[in-house]
Amino acid sequence: MRRRDFLKLLGGATALVFASCGDDGEGGGTEPPSSDAVAHLLPTASHDRILIKASFHEVQHDDPELWVGTRKFRGVRTDTRGFFWAFDATGLEPARQYTLELRRGRQRLSEPWELATLPHPESRPERFRLLAYTCAGGHDLFSLYNPLAVRQRLLARALSFAPDAVVANGDHVYWDLRAGVAALLLGKSKAAIEFAGTFDREAPVLGHPNEAVLKKAVDGQIAALYGTTLRSVPVYFLRDDHDYFEDDQVTPDLITFPPDDFMRRLARTTQWLYYPEFLPDPNRPLTLPGSNANDRFPGTSEAFGTLRYGRLFEGLLYECKGFMELGPQGGLVPRAAEDWLHARNGASDVEHLVHLPGNPPGWTAGKYAEWYPDVLGPDGKLTTAIPKPGWQPAWQDQHDRILESASRMRRLPLFVSGDIHSIAEERILRSRTTDLAENPVVSVITGTPGTGLGWPSAARGTKAKAAVDLTVEEVVPVQEVNGFHILDFEPGRVTIRHFRWRRTVDPVDAIDTLEPFHVSEYRTPAA
Numbered sequence: 001m002r003r004r005d006f007l008k009l010l011g012g013a014t015a016l017v018f019a020s021c022g023d024d025g026e027g028g029g030t031e032p033p034s035s036d037a038v039a040h041l042l043p044t045a046s047h048d049r050i051l052i053k054a055s056f057h058e059v060q061h062d063d064p065e066l067w068v069g070t071r072k073f074r075g076v077r078t079d080t081r082g083f084f085w086a087f088d089a090t091g092l093e094p095a096r097q098y099t100l101e102l103r104r105g106r107q108r109l110s111e112p113w114e115l116a117t118l119p120h121p122e123s124r125p126e127r128f129r130l131l132a133y134t135c136a137g138g139h140d141l142f143s144l145y146n147p148l149a150v151r152q153r154l155l156a157r158a159l160s161f162a163p164d165a166v167v168a169n170g171d172h173v174y175w176d177l178r179a180g181v182a183a184l185l186l187g188k189s190k191a192a193i194e195f196a197g198t199f200d201r202e203a204p205v206l207g208h209p210n211e212a213v214l215k216k217a218v219d220g221q222i223a224a225l226y227g228t229t230l231r232s233v234p235v236y237f238l239r240d241d242h243d244y245f246e247d248d249q250v251t252p253d254l255i256t257f258p259p260d261d262f263m264r265r266l267a268r269t270t271q272w273l274y275y276p277e278f279l280p281d282p283n284r285p286l287t288l289p290g291s292n293a294n295d296r297f298p299g300t301s302e303a304f305g306t307l308r309y310g311r312l313f314e315g316l317l318y319e320c321k322g323f324m325e326l327g328p329q330g331g332l333v334p335r336a337a338e339d340w341l342h343a344r345n346g347a348s349d350v351e352h353l354v355h356l357p358g359n360p361p362g363w364t365a366g367k368y369a370e371w372y373p374d375v376l377g378p379d380g381k382l383t384t385a386i387p388k389p390g391w392q393p394a395w396q397d398q399h400d401r402i403l404e405s406a407s408r409m410r411r412l413p414l415f416v417s418g419d420i421h422s423i424a425e426e427r428i429l430r431s432r433t434t435d436l437a438e439n440p441v442v443s444v445i446t447g448t449p450g451t452g453l454g455w456p457s458a459a460r461g462t463k464a465k466a467a468v469d470l471t472v473e474e475v476v477p478v479q480e481v482n483g484f485h486i487l488d489f490e491p492g493r494v495t496i497r498h499f500r501w502r503r504t505v506d507p508v509d510a511i512d513t514l515e516p517f518h519v520s521e522y523r524t525p526a527a
Contacts, residue, residue: 037109038102039083040223044276045234046308047094047118051276051297052087054102055223056109059083064109067101068092076297079215080207084273088297094120100231113231118165119310121282121349126490128313131163131233132356133484134418135171135448137221137242141195142186145174145452146482146503148225153511154449154501155229158484165307166233167315169418169446170240170358173270175217179249179256181459187217187245201262205269214269222274236307237275240358240419241321241369243267248321248369250390257321257369267322271302278305278317283344289323289334304337307356313489314350316341320359321369324395331398332359332371338398345405352489352524353411360417361403362426362443362472363464365456371399372467380461384468396469400434407436412494412524415443416487420464421456423447423485423500424478425520430471440473442522444496447483452503455480476518486516496520 039055052066054075059082064075066087075085092098097116102109119125136155138145146154175187177199186192196216203210241248244263246256259267271277280299283306286292290303303322307315318341320332331338344353364374366382368390377383406413413436427440445464457463457480466472476498483500497516 038228040226040274041110041228041231042226042235042237042275043115043231043233044236044279045115045117046279046281047120048090048092049279050087050089050092050098050100050115050117051279051300052089053078053084053274053276054087055084055273060085060104062104064102064104067103068098072103078272080211083215086272086276086297092117094118095123110228113228115232115234118234118308121308121310123310125310125312128165128309128352128489129161129163130165130167130313130315130487130489131158131161131484132167132169132416132446132487133158133449134169134240134446135421136168136225136450137172137174138450138452139174139217139220141191141220142174142189143452144185144454145450147452148220150508150511151225151449152229153508154482154484155225157511157514158486158499159229159233161486163233163486164309166230166235167307167317167356167416168235168237169317169356169416170238171242171418171450172237172239172275173218173221173245174242174450175221175245176242176247177245179246179251179254182247192217199262199266205265214266215273218270218274222270235275236278236305236315236317236356237271238305238317238356238358238418239267239271239303239319239322243270244322248367250368255368255390258324258326259322264322268302272296277302281306281308283347284340285336288337288340290319304340308350309489311350312491313352313354314344315354315356316344317356318358320357324369326392328394330392330394332369332395333357333398338402341402342405345409351411351491352414352494353409355402355406355413355415357415357417358419360420360443360445361399361415361441362428362466362470363420363422363424363445363478364467365420365460365462365464367460371395372469374467376461382462382465382468396432400431403428403431403436403441404434407439407441409439410525412522413439413441414494414522415441416446416485417443418446420445420478421448421451422464422478422480423476423483423498424464425476425496425498425518426466427473427475428470429473432469442475442520444485445478446485447481447499449482449484451480451482475520483514492524494522494524496522
């Protein structure tokens with residue numbers, strides 16, 4: 001219902017009630033929902049707020065509304081035509097399961113569904129279950145990735161374990177535009193150009209033909225993959241290099257990262273349209289890069305996030321490429337973000353504190369934007385004796401500081417990361433001169449639903465391996481297989497379940513009954 005109609009119905013009653021971000025009311029007398037009106041819907045949540053990104057199959061000329069119980073929140077259009085909308089529901093109660101519904105006036109745009117806010121930060125839940133994976137992107141146009149149907153089947157199996165939240169750690173989009181063979185196979189290919197067109201790097205993304213190109217590139221990788229499958233689970237999507245429409249590479253003509261202005265605008269626009277930013281947290285500064293921007297919802301962050309589940313669990317999500325810094329004082333995360341990580345490592349208000357970075361500590365594949373200087377030598381082995389083009393020694397210094405800080409915690413120093421397109425787990429005992437043996441860092445590479453025929457070792461010449469400067473204990477060896485991880489957090493205990501599906505060995509219907517091939521359990525002291 002439009003504002004003027006509402007005020008007319010109330011006979012001139014105060015506009016303040018309607019102008020507030022959430023309005024109480026019963027909203028009866030609605031019409032049945034339009035069939036298949038919603039193309040995709042991805043929600044995130046904190047203890048008092050829900051943020052949803054959604055798209056529709058048809059243009060919404062009148063602002064749709066999100067009903068949360070008996071309160072309604074007007075949508076914000078995020079594209080120029082009215083297909084894409086965001087809904088910011090504030091002032092909610094902690095740990096409450098709400099009934100949600102999308103409407104346009106009296107017309108219901110969706111069937112009702114359930115979504116719960118997270119527990120209050122000072123509450124004491126007994127259990128938290130997390131689903132984690134990485135690299136789910138890939139367009140069926142290229143035939144390089146698992147078909148959407150296979151990825152959806154893997155996702156369905158993962159969701160059958162009823163996680164309380166989902167972390168998708170980077171690479172939601174593969175449409176590289178300039179660097180190396182990847183670009184020739186993806187966004188620079190004849191098939192991509194015929195399907196979606198080309199970008200004008202000097203022009204805006206929204207309100208320009210660039211907008212249509214971006215939607216064609218991304219719709220088939222995010223909206224088509226998820227649909228409304230995750231509408232009842234809070235999601236936390238972290239960006240990585242391909243979400244900036246490039247691989248992290250150094251070539252004779254191009255260094256892709258730090259991202260240039262157009263890469264950053266593509267990444268920001270993709271997030272603005274398709275998946276939610278991170279909601280604010282009182283322990284995470286609003287001054288971090290990519291936070292509290294005036295063209296985003298108040299207090300949200302695009303690159304650094306917090307998943308807080310009472311006093312039981314806190315996950316720290318942080319990009320390692322979008323705001324990387326060069327030079328002797330640089331880092332894969334800005335220094336202000338590193339300070340936030342150290343502060344949270346030293347805090348005592350939560351039992352399990354888990355790092356969820358884009359770059360995994362522990363492993364290298366000889367790529368440019370890694371923590372480590374390792375590069376593939378002429379003998380096919382990783383070495384630090386050959387300078388890695390573009391690599392910055394300050395990145396490894398930052399790595400050592402973060403791991404040492406985590407190891408000093410009276411908790412399990414657990415890192416759950418993405419990027420590598422493998423499944424693995426190891427315990428890091430030492431990094432150069434930094435001794436971590438008293439409380440070794442546990443590092444997990446989460447599984448990928450998306451990778452199909454082109455495993456990275458084919459292009460890199462090596463699987464991921466422990467970096468030369470590390471002393472590690474292998475728990476689960478690196479394996480290039482599809483899969484996901486389920487992690488359970490309880491007082492005094494962490495359980496990590498590794499799930500894998502081997503495309504060349506296992507039939508597709510085996511996905512429906514996947515069980516963990518390895519389970520790690522760690523007993524932990526209270527923080």
